[in-house]
Amino acid sequence: MKIAIASGKGGTGKTTLSTNLASFLAKTYKVVLTDLDVEEPNSALFLQTELIHAEDKFKMIPEWNKTNCTLCGNCQDVCNYHAVIKIVDMIMVFPELCHSCYACSELCPTNSLPMIKKKMGELKHFKTDSFDFVESRLTIGEEQAVPLIKQTLKFVDERFDNNTYKIYDSPPGTSCPVIEATKDADFVILITEPTPFGFNDVVLAIETMQELKKDFGIVINRYGLGNNDIENYCDKNNIQILAKIPNKREIAELYSKGELLWDKIPEVKSELGKIVSYLKSHV
Amino acid sequence: MKEIVIISGKGGTGKTSITASFAVLGDKDVVIADCDVDAADMHILLQPENAKSEDFYSGELAIIDQEICTQCGKCFDVCRFDAIDVKNGIHTVNELSCEGCGYCARVCPVDAITNIPLNVGKWHIANTRIHQPFVHAKLGIGADNSGKLVAQVKNVAKEIAEEYNRPYVLVDGSPGVGCPVVSSLSGAHFVVLVTEPTVSGLHDLKRVYELVNKFHIPAGCIINKSDLNSNKTNEIKEFLISEKIIHLADLPYDEAFTVAMTDCKTVVEFDDTKLKQILTETWNNIKELIK
Structure with missing residues (x-):
């Protein structure tokens, strides 16, 4: 079962829920947690891990080979991203703009733009004492998270079967990286906080999941803070609230130190139990 | 005109609440740009009224004309984004996966594929x-x-700042280190990094600062919720010293931010709060620093 944890707004508790849910589920089931927030991966900070595998991840970009090039300019014409341009007697490639579509390379009449590998990030596979953990991190300066998320999902799918609970800690927002992280999930948990910002952003996330036709439920974090807008909205629109994690300074302090919560805070453990029983009966 | 960008790496550290506070303090000196276009929230605090709205087109989307298409599959063969779906022999474009590279249209032997400009959103000019x-x-x-x-x-x-002689553009950035953040940093004069004393706050601060450093933009840092974990706060301060980042302020862990937000206001609009005093000093300090 694939479960993505997403939020719209950043800092509402995606990583807290992902790491705690993974650890809680791992008491009974086979679990792999994957950190897909490749721009700012944080799950590892909350886990005791042992590295078992690391690999560089690459994107493919064209490299100009001038030997046979006739400077016809076709490469510039076919690139919709302005990543390849002809300047006087040179072809210049801007790797950060390239989407690796291969058009310039494969449509070059003289094969003068072979595709080469460029490192965009690193993938690491760890073991914790009870589950597997995979994270990827984007190299600073690389702008596109989607190709790395795609390759990370592929890595996980090739190594773990469908009897494993696959938990995806997703990036914030509602744009392309989130879509990539959630589109193959069987169920999406949207975590929010009961503040005006949290409410505004979770509605955007809900609309995104509805557009993707995803099955999803809501977890309210820091419950007790702010107002009841999110609960009223879920009631009115028949959206399932899976759990409510209380607003406690003790939780914030444990989080700040990089500690898991469910084995220390009984309310967190019982709320996780509610999520798991919902997943088992509905998904 | 000076451009001040507020970012954090990690989400939820208080970027928007702090930017909106500076906006209120800056009053007639500022033009505000909410560049967290993915999950914009500043409008909740500043209650803008839109004066002008425009569609934004960027990139393209491939469309297959089924009347012309011979279902030869050339488009499927060249697409690197798995954006051509094939069901019962019929080829269609998966809109969410298509990146608009146009390769399929170029190789289609019967010109059945066209690329249409993609409406990716709307932008607005408003009055707060x-x-x-x-x-x-x-x-x-x-x-x-x-x-x-x-x-x-x-x-x-x-453009607005230049035309109306406003000395500051305040830019609220998005979380992360990817394309929207890179875009918000380009051309900036000063970066305000908002962090919190947690393992993830510090981790993300380090990554986003690595990016800021590539742009050679001077930076200052606000440690929000600084009394949550004094060991982490000290670690952050050591990092700031080692990287020569200006330590702008420590803000206490205070639910006043949330209380103000629930009231659709900024903390600096409540009298006699400690937060108001610190943020006012910080805003004045930033203005001095970028003179």
Whole structure:
């Protein structure tokens, strides 16, 4: 079962829920947690891990080979991203703009733009004492998270079967990286906080999941803070609230130190139990 | 005109609440740009009224004309984004996966594929409730090209600042280190990094600062919720010293931010709060630093 944890707004508790849910589920089931927030991966900070595998991840970009090039300019014409341009007697490639579509390379009449590998990030596979953990991190300066998320999902799918609970800690927002992280999930948990910002952003996330036709439920974090807008909205629109994690300074302090919560805070453990029983009966 | 960008790496550290506070303190001196086009929230605090709205087109989407298509599969063969779906022999474009590279249209032997410009969102010029120019945007669901929409919002804000002689453009950035953040940093004069003393706050601060450093932009840091974990706060301070980042302020862990937000206001609009005093000093300090 694939479960993505997403939020719209950043800092509402995606990583807290992902790491705690993974650890809680791992008491009974086979679990792999994957950190897909490749721009700012944080799950590892909350886990005791042992590295078992690391690999560089690459994107493919064209490299100009001038030997046979006739400077016809076709490469510039076919690139919709302005990543390849002809300047006087040179072809210049801007790797950060390239989407690796291969058009310039494969449509070059003289094969003068072979595709080469460029490192965009690193993938690491760890073991914790009870589950597997995979994270990827984007190299600073690389702008596109989607190709790395795609390759990370592929890595996980090739190594773990469908009897494993696959938990995806997703990036914030509602744009392309989130879509990539959630589109193959069987169920999406949207975590929010009961503040005006949290409410505004979770509605955007809900609309995104509805557009993707995803099955999803809501977890309210820091419950007790702010107002009841999110609960009223879920009631009115028949959206399932899976759990409510209380607003406690003790939780914030444990989080700040990089500690898991469910084995220390009984309310967190019982709320996780509610999520798991919902997943088992509905998904 | 000076451009001040507020970012954090990690989400939820208080960027927007702090930016909106500076906006209120800056009053008639500022133009505000909400560049978190993915999950924009500043409008909640500043209650803008839109004066002008425009669609934003960026990139393209391939469309297959089924009347012309011979279902030869050439498009499927060349697409690197798995964006051509084949069902019962019929080829269609998966809109969420298509990156608009146009390769399929170029190789289609019967010209059945056209690329249409893609509407990726809307941007607006508005007046905040305290009568400041406010530029913001909403990226379409699942849309690509957020970096270009960010650039558009910023450029419009800068034009307004120049035309109406406003000395500061305040830019609220998005979390992460990817394309929208890179786009919000380009051309900035000063970066305010907002962090919190947690393992993830510090981790993300280090990554986003590595990016800021590539742009050679001077930076200052605000440690929000600084009394949550004094060991982490000290670690952050050591990092700031080692990287020569200006330590702008420590803000206490205070639910006043949330209380103000629930009231659709900024903390600096409540009298006699400690937060108001610190943020006012910080805003004055930033103005001195970028003189």
